[in-house]
Amino acid sequence: MPPEDHASYTPDAQIADDIHAYLDRHQHKTLLRFITCGSVDDGKSTLIGRLLYDSKTIFEDQLAALEADSKRVGTQGGDIDFALLVDGLAAEREQGITIDVAYRFFATSARKYIVADTPGHEQYTRNMVTGASTADLAVILIDARKGVLTQTRRHSYLAHLVGIRRIVLAVNKMDLVGYDQARFDAIVADYRGFAESIGIEDFTAIPISGFRGDNVTNASANMRWYDGPTLIEHLDTVELDQSKDAAGAFRMPVQWVNRPNLDFRGFSGLVAGGSVRAGDAVRVLPSGRTSTVARIVALGGDLEQAVAGQSVTLTLADEIDCSRGDAIVAADQPPQVADQFEATIVWMADEALLPGRGYWLKSATQTVTASVQPPKYQVNVNTLERLAAKTLELNAIGVANLSTDRPIVFAPYTAPDGSTNKTLGGFVLIDKFTNATVAAGMIHFALRRAQNVHWQATDITREQHAALKNQQPAVLWFTGLSGAGKSTIANLVERKLARMNRHTFLLDGDNVRHGLNRDLGFTDADRVENIRRVGEVAKLMTDAGLIVITAFISPFRSERDMVRAMMKPGEFIEVHIDTPLADAEARDVKGLYAKARSGQLKNFTGIDSPYEAPDAPEIRIDTRAMSAEEAADAIVARLIA
Known part of the structure; x- marks a missing residue:
């Protein structure tokens, strides 16, 4: 403060200047995002609660409520249960576990923090991945009484997988093992062996007690054998990768x-x-x-x-x-552009991956349709074995090829120098109908075929093919339950169109399984691939100028929409042969329903596999209201109108 201004300077002005200086310092602090993870009851929520308490981030009314809640749950000696600050859901408090990801903010004199408290249960692994996806550092907690557990390895693997390169091994509850140095050293040695096997080159090990506060903010008088930094000292000084x-x-x-x-x-x-x-x-x-x-x-x-x-x-x-x-x-250092990749996928949905199904893929600001091929292998994160897999279930991690409907801009998630590009290398998969995020992924590289296979231009266009046949190409896509009458009506439609000198081809569900799709079964994944192949064939036939008639159960809306997206606007005509299950089963001309009911035929649509009826088909045929002949006449009239 200049001396000449001293007489006019007021205490209020001094306070205002102090506040302004504080806010200015606070605004220019660096921000560290970190995650706490580990097995169930390793003390993650307690540690975060302790950090909030020690950093004076708790308001007086919150502290009073915390003390009251701690008395109700009966903590030992009347101590504060810091986990109650973070475990906000009623179910979490009742069970004493973390279910959802809880984000908390606090600050020290050196840095600002956003910490994610993630669940330790295996069934909530997807929540842990969500929290880790934006973190710069991971605090892996280990209960000193239990040592390195399965979830310790799982969470360490996932943290490294999503690109976290700064790891703190916090050996917690040291007060319950008498602050024993030998126990701490044994745990660190055990963890180091596993860490090196998954590519974690370095980590910082700190013995702590989140409940008692040892080595969290202040150095512990109970562990004078440890001369390293406290947890908060390490967090305050760890370097970030922003440069x-x-x-x-x-x-x-x-x-x-x-x-x-x-x-x-x-x-x-x-x-x-x-x-x-x-x-x-x-x-x-x-x-x-x-x-x-x-x-x-x-x-x-x-x-x-x-x-x-x-x-x-x-x-x-x-x-x-x-x-x-x-x-x-x-301009001189562009990233890659491709439409086929190899990637690691963490599956996060209750319903398993359906290879070949179209999902929304979101990477950076790009949104495209992507399909995943059957996994090359699934990773057992406990043993690091590569296991054969046809699909991925909840919380499974696998490596697979995927393709997008158009090229996207990308960079490998992990570069050769170990750095990560989460923006252009990471993606999520979203179910098109529920809008639920079903997977997170990390791109490895573009497949060589993406650069080496190019579309060959031809001299005769699809418009010329259609003009030679004097017709507009189209796909009449018949869908409905087994026994609904799809093949019967489709055959009648083709006969009527042939009499009108239209050039057609009928693709029947049973017929293509004798050749093109003879290698496919009737699982949901095989049904998806069955329709994908038929859709590609139908597209080629429309390019040749034909009217294509297909008769397939095609039980899933997403696959029918996938085929629709392959065609030119207006060329895909969905025909729902709407027959109630009871009527279709009563016909049962092939005896399939009887076999399904007796358990001899698995994955049968309408019995133990779902049928998703069209929401808004171009043509709906109610087989209770019209004969097959009348239905065929109605379809032909719609086509040539």
Whole structure:
């Protein structure tokens, strides 16, 4: 404070300056996101509660409520049960476990923190992956009485898998083993052997008691044999990888096109890597068009430079096509673009993966349809064995190839130097009908076939093929229960169209299983692949100008929609042969329902496998209201209208 201003300076002004200085320091602190994980009852919630308490992040009314709750649950000696600060769900408090991911914020004089408390139960592994996906560091807790357990290994493997390279091994509950150094050393040695086997090159081991506070914030007088940092000292000083992000090549996925008026067109997004200056040459992917950066616009005005972690709007010198899902990158160091990859997949849904089914794939700002091939193998995270697998169940981890309906911009999730690119290397899979996230994935590399197989242009177009036949190509997709009458009506439709000199081909469900699909069974996964193959054949036939008639149960909406997406708009005509199960079963001309009812025939649609009726088919045939002949006439009339 200048001496001449002393007389006019008031205590209120001093307080205001102190607050301003504090807020300024707080604003410029670095942020560390970390996760606590480990087995059930290793003390994760208690440790976080202790950190919140010691960092004075708890309000007085919260502390009073915590003390009252601790008395109700009867903690030993009337001590505070810090886990109650984090275990917010009633079910968690009743069972004494963590179920959901709980995020908490606290700060020290050196740094700001967001900590994720994740569940230890194996059935909630997907929640742990969610918390780890945005973390910079993982605190792996081990109960000193129990040592390294299955979930310790599982969570360590998953933390390393999603790119966490900073690991703290917190050997907790040291007070319950008499603060024994030999016990601590044995646990650290055991963990080091496993850690090295999965690629964890280094970790920091700290003996603690989350309940008593030993080595959490203050050095423990009970463990003078330990001369390392306390947990909070380590967290305050651990280095972050932000400099590495800024040093790489420039990448910015486009979040949205900013067009407030006719005089401004910019492309907004978060800089995911590297840096960019006005005048830099850039490339828009996947189109490959190039331009230069005209302006870098931010909330406070134009910037000379934008670096990784900043959200900005770029304007380009040229009017080129660029939209949400594209990426603006360094012109001379572009990432890869491909539509087929190998990836590690962590399955997070109760329903198993259906290879061949179309899921939404979201990576950065890109959303495409993707299908997963049968896994190459599944990983046993306890033994690291590679196991044969046809699908992936809840919490399973496997490696598989996947393909997208159009090329996407990507970078390998883990680079050769060990660094990670979570933005362009990570993705989630989403069920198209429930909008539930069913899997998280990490891209390894593009398949060689993605670069080596190209579409061969031909001289005769599909329009010329159709003109030669004097008709519009179409797919009449018959769907319904077994015994509904699909094949009977489809055959009548083809006969009527043949009399009208239309060029047709009938693909019947039973017939294609004698050849094209003879290797497929009737599991849900095989049914998906059955329809995918038929859809590809039908597409080729429409390219030849034919009217294709298919008669398949095709029980799943997602696969019927997948085939619809293969066709040109208006060419796919869904025909629902709507017959009640009781009527279809009464016909049972092949005796299939009787076998299914007796248990001789598994995965039979309508009995022990579901049928998803169309929501809005182009044609619905009620077989109780019309004969097969009348149904065929109605379908032909709709087609040639």
